Amino acid sequence: MNKILFLFLSFTVFNVSAQSFTKADTLRGSITPERAWWDLQHYDLSVVVDIETRTIVGTNTITYRVTKPHQLMQIDLQAPMSLDKVIQDDTEITFISEGNAHFIQLKKEQLTGNTNTITLSFSGKPREARNAPWDGGFSWKTDKNGNPFVATSNQGIGSSVWWPNKDHPADEPDAGMDLKITAPKELKAVGNGRLIESRENKDSKLWHWKVVSPINNYGININIGDYVHFSETYNELKGELDLDYWVLSYNLTKATEQFKQVPMMMEAFEYWFGPYPFYEDSFKLVEVPYLGMEHQSSVTYGNNYTNGYLGRDLSNTGWGLKFDFIIIHEAGHEWFANNITNKDVADMWIHEGFTAYSENLYLDYHFGKEAASAYVIGTRTMIQNNTPIIGQYGVDNSGGIDIYYKGANILHTLRQLLEDDQKWKAILTGLNTEFRHQTVTSKQVEDYISAASGIDLTEFWQQYLHTTMIPKVEYKIEGNKLQFRYTDIIDKFDMPVIAIVNGNEEWIFPTSEWKSKEFKDRIETFSIKDDFYVKNEKRY
Numbered sequence: 001m002n003k004i005l006f007l008f009l010s011f012t013v014f015n016v017s018a019q020s021f022t023k024a025d026t027l028r029g030s031i032t033p034e035r036a037w038w039d040l041q042h043y044d045l046s047v048v049v050d051i052e053t054r055t056i057v058g059t060n061t062i063t064y065r066v067t068k069p070h071q072l073m074q075i076d077l078q079a080p081m082s083l084d085k086v087i088q089d090d091t092e093i094t095f096i097s098e099g100n101a102h103f104i105q106l107k108k109e110q111l112t113g114n115t116n117t118i119t120l121s122f123s124g125k126p127r128e129a130r131n132a133p134w135d136g137g138f139s140w141k142t143d144k145n146g147n148p149f150v151a152t153s154n155q156g157i158g159s160s161v162w163w164p165n166k167d168h169p170a171d172e173p174d175a176g177m178d179l180k181i182t183a184p185k186e187l188k189a190v191g192n193g194r195l196i197e198s199r200e201n202k203d204s205k206l207w208h209w210k211v212v213s214p215i216n217n218y219g220i221n222i223n224i225g226d227y228v229h230f231s232e233t234y235n236e237l238k239g240e241l242d243l244d245y246w247v248l249s250y251n252l253t254k255a256t257e258q259f260k261q262v263p264m265m266m267e268a269f270e271y272w273f274g275p276y277p278f279y280e281d282s283f284k285l286v287e288v289p290y291l292g293m294e295h296q297s298s299v300t301y302g303n304n305y306t307n308g309y310l311g312r313d314l315s316n317t318g319w320g321l322k323f324d325f326i327i328i329h330e331a332g333h334e335w336f337a338n339n340i341t342n343k344d345v346a347d348m349w350i351h352e353g354f355t356a357y358s359e360n361l362y363l364d365y366h367f368g369k370e371a372a373s374a375y376v377i378g379t380r381t382m383i384q385n386n387t388p389i390i391g392q393y394g395v396d397n398s399g400g401i402d403i404y405y406k407g408a409n410i411l412h413t414l415r416q417l418l419e420d421d422q423k424w425k426a427i428l429t430g431l432n433t434e435f436r437h438q439t440v441t442s443k444q445v446e447d448y449i450s451a452a453s454g455i456d457l458t459e460f461w462q463q464y465l466h467t468t469m470i471p472k473v474e475y476k477i478e479g480n481k482l483q484f485r486y487t488d489i490i491d492k493f494d495m496p497v498i499a500i501v502n503g504n505e506e507w508i509f510p511t512s513e514w515k516s517k518e519f520k521d522r523i524e525t526f527s528i529k530d531d532f533y534v535k536n537e538k539r540y
Helices: 003-009 023-029 249-258 261-273 325-332 349-367 369-382 405-418 421-434 442-453 458-466
Strands: 038-050 055-066 072-076 082-088 095-098 101-105 115-124 137-142 148-153 177-184 188-190 194-200 204-211 223-225 227-236 239-248 283-287 299-301 340-342 438-440 472-478 481-487 497-501 504-508 515-518 526-528 535-538
Touching: 023 101, 082 095, 177 188, 177 223, 188 204, 188 227, 223 239, 223 283, 227 249, 227 261, 227 283, 239 249, 239 261, 261 283, 261 325, 261 349, 261 421, 283 325, 299 325, 325 349, 340 349, 349 369, 349 405, 349 442, 369 405, 405 421, 405 442, 405 458, 421 442, 438 442, 442 458, 472 526, 481 497, 504 515, 526 535
Parallel strands: 038 177, 239 283, 283 299, 340 438, 472 535
Antiparallel strands: 038 055, 055 115, 072 101, 082 115, 095 101, 137 148, 148 223, 177 204, 188 223, 194 204, 227 239, 472 481, 481 515, 497 504, 497 526
């Protein structure tokens, strides 16, 4: 395995198909009865960070709406963190714990339509990230000047690794959240959204950040360091957008140069996907002591101020060195992951497939279609095809490494089928309009694209998302006659592809049965256009 592939495989935590699941997986990954009856409205999260002891203490006040009567509420908080107290209407409430799930027996009658609050007090020494951001938690580091450099990252392991919440992607707080971070006063603490106030105490300083949009739990983050701040304004589709940057003091010069790619990213992605989804909350890049992640309106950055993925080109074409991977990829998640969020992590290809594809579209916008095509085709070397893209539902199981670049190549193939880039652009922007600030299923996304494209893509989705088979075009050549068929396909799969015959492009329409097509001249050369994610093999 080459170094680039090894690095990329580290970029996600994925599960093998033979994995067995436990009750704990179900409690974490399903809409349990104790989660189903209440709808998140708002989080008010306050955290005091003690860097010296690597401990935190805090409260989270949850505002929720009752959708049907129920008296038992599930809250998630992972050991070794402790849920210390639960208060509703000034009354302390008892709870029982089953692993990381805590079941609160509410005393107040929960009436349909009512909006209530509950306050959770918590404390402890949160799990330290073992390999952030893929195996996450708290990163307790120091910068090169010896100053504390602290950050959270918890996409795979879950936000409940450090704070109590409803830790399931299907429900986001409709009215956003307030995040109040107390840290040593000589440092700066950066969170999601906009800074409301900073207030000094004796030895500490409180930083109050506010998000007004719905936000996924794993996107909520804390970053503490010897930061300096600079900003600029981008005139985007909805007006002026604030672009804020928080970087370590000694990296200001490098950041000022490298972050010139941010407006370039905004220009490309607003063209392809529509307006930046969190205008009200601004856009930030925040330097962290790990590679980076897609925290909503607080994208974290640790790519060493170099282009590529830590200086490497994931496509081996040269085009991957034309952009800073973390700026482009993680910011692409603002549209796919943060604006459009999977209801179940089994459908995480919605996040990673579309965002891996966004790298291709960034190149398309700034360097042209040939560059984009070469890049996405080059990333196929990282596709494993050992598990389907769609994971198992209800048990916190994602679909494996192929959610990234197999997902991207599936979308690139779809673009070829349409033969209409304006329609393709309209589909991508339409997704971000139709499902704005929503949690969705893969089926909803599949159905939307099928309807908007005017193509019945039922077998296409089934083939590429639910199996590991890559369609293979087998062919025979006899003079000017071409015979061809598909193998390694599901029943009724019949995607047309462009063949290149004697240097000329020709559509062919393979099925599982042998077909033939005659050409004017003897066939000297034959291949399938590389933009289609299929294999081809000559039969004699």
